[in-house]
Amino acid sequence: xxxxxxxxxxxxxxxxxxxxxxxxxxxxxxxxxxxxxxxxxxxxxxxxxxxxxxxxxxxxxxxxxxxxxxxxxxxxxxxxxxxxxxxxxxxxxxxxxxxxxxxxxxxxxxxxxxxxxxxxxxxxxxxxxxxxxxxxxxxxxxxxxxxxxxxxxxxxxxxxxxxxxxxxxxxxxxxxxxxxxxxxxxxxxxx
Amino acid sequence: xxxxxxxxxxxxxxxxxxxxxxxxxxxxxxxxxxxxxxxxxxxxxxxxxxxxxxxxxxxxxxxxxxxxxxxxxxxxxxxxxxxxxxxxxxxxxxxxxxxxxxxxxxxxxxxxxxxxxxxxxxxxxxxxxx
Numbered sequence: 001x002x003x004x005x006x007x008x009x010x011x012x013x014x015x016x017x018x019x020x021x022x023x024x025x026x027x028x029x030x031x032x033x034x035x036x037x038x039x040x041x042x043x044x045x046x047x048x049x050x051x052x053x054x055x056x057x058x059x060x061x062x063x064x065x066x067x068x069x070x071x072x073x074x075x076x077x078x079x080x081x082x083x084x085x086x087x088x089x090x091x092x093x094x095x096x097x098x099x100x101x102x103x104x105x106x107x108x109x110x111x112x113x114x115x116x117x118x119x120x121x122x123x124x125x126x127x128x129x130x131x132x133x134x135x136x137x138x139x140x141x142x143x144x145x146x147x148x149x150x151x152x153x154x155x156x157x158x159x160x161x162x163x164x165x166x167x168x169x170x171x172x173x174x175x176x177x178x179x180x181x182x183x184x185x186x187x188x189x190x191x
Numbered sequence: 192x193x194x195x196x197x198x199x200x201x202x203x204x205x206x207x208x209x210x211x212x213x214x215x216x217x218x219x220x221x222x223x224x225x226x227x228x229x230x231x232x233x234x235x236x237x238x239x240x241x242x243x244x245x246x247x248x249x250x251x252x253x254x255x256x257x258x259x260x261x262x263x264x265x266x267x268x269x270x271x272x273x274x275x276x277x278x279x280x281x282x283x284x285x286x287x288x289x290x291x292x293x294x295x296x297x298x299x300x301x302x303x304x305x306x307x308x309x310x311x312x313x314x315x316x317x318x319x320x321x
């Protein structure tokens with residue numbers, strides 16, 4: 001019976017086998033964990049587009065999956081830049097893209113945030129998840145008109161855009177990391 | 192002021208901003224490709240400044256032709272700023288127009304173009320390519 005070999009920090013055959021099992025069971029297409037750059041976002045984006053083209057996905061769904069991937073990853077990049085995060089864990093992201101039993105694409109993206117930021121995000125996401133298509137469009141237009149500056153990353157607009165493209169209300173999670181001093185924030189979107 | 196000529200990259204469109212366009216004269220701003228740069232403010236500011244400076248001229252007329260495929264939300268904000276300047280010029284009586292061309296199977300960009308058009312009163316055509 002195989003189990004996670006956490007006592008050995010180095011990757012071993014059994015770790016790879018377990019990862020494969022997880023990937024297959026969860027129907028994961030792409031996974032990434034680590035520090036992010038715009039270049040990496042673009043490269044993984046190309047791999048994602050190729051996947052979407054070959055996978056009996058409608059062009060509208062493919063557009064929405066790609067757009068959501070870009071908004072999620074760039075939001076994480078902008079957060080890291082804004083907070084001058086340089087350590088791999090703090091400036092990094094964990095991103096997975098898979099498909100659910102209905103053939104819909106599921107995207108999960110997470111990063112380490114300050115507790116106050118995490119809670120603010122959770123409040124905003126809960127708010128947006130409760131809006132219908134008409135309300136989301138109005139929220140989008142309103143956010144579009146808000147004052148812009150060179151330090152305005154547009155994260156607000158990105159979240160609304162993701163909510164509009166989602167097939168069902170999106171959800172997030174906040175879990176303690178670094179002895180509870182920070183939170184791992186993750187957002188799940190079904191397209 | 193000088194014209195702008197930018198080649199496309201993976202995440203930025205090609206851009207040409209010409210003060211005296213070859214066919215029909217007047218100015219021409221053309222953009223083609225995807226737009227999802229890390230810093231859209233940095234990318235779009237020179238284009239915005241060009242449009243604003245160009246339209247400040249008394250006899251200025253500008254045609255905008257867009258073959259954009261995907262815009263991230265910060266590019267959407269930047270395009271909105273450019274359309275606002277064009278709208279102002281239109282309200283001052285200047286000759287301006289936007290034509291957005293899209294591929295049949297890219298319904299999302301057509302929808303985005305429609306949403307931009309909703310907030311503009313100047314001539315704004317959204318044309319499907321074969």
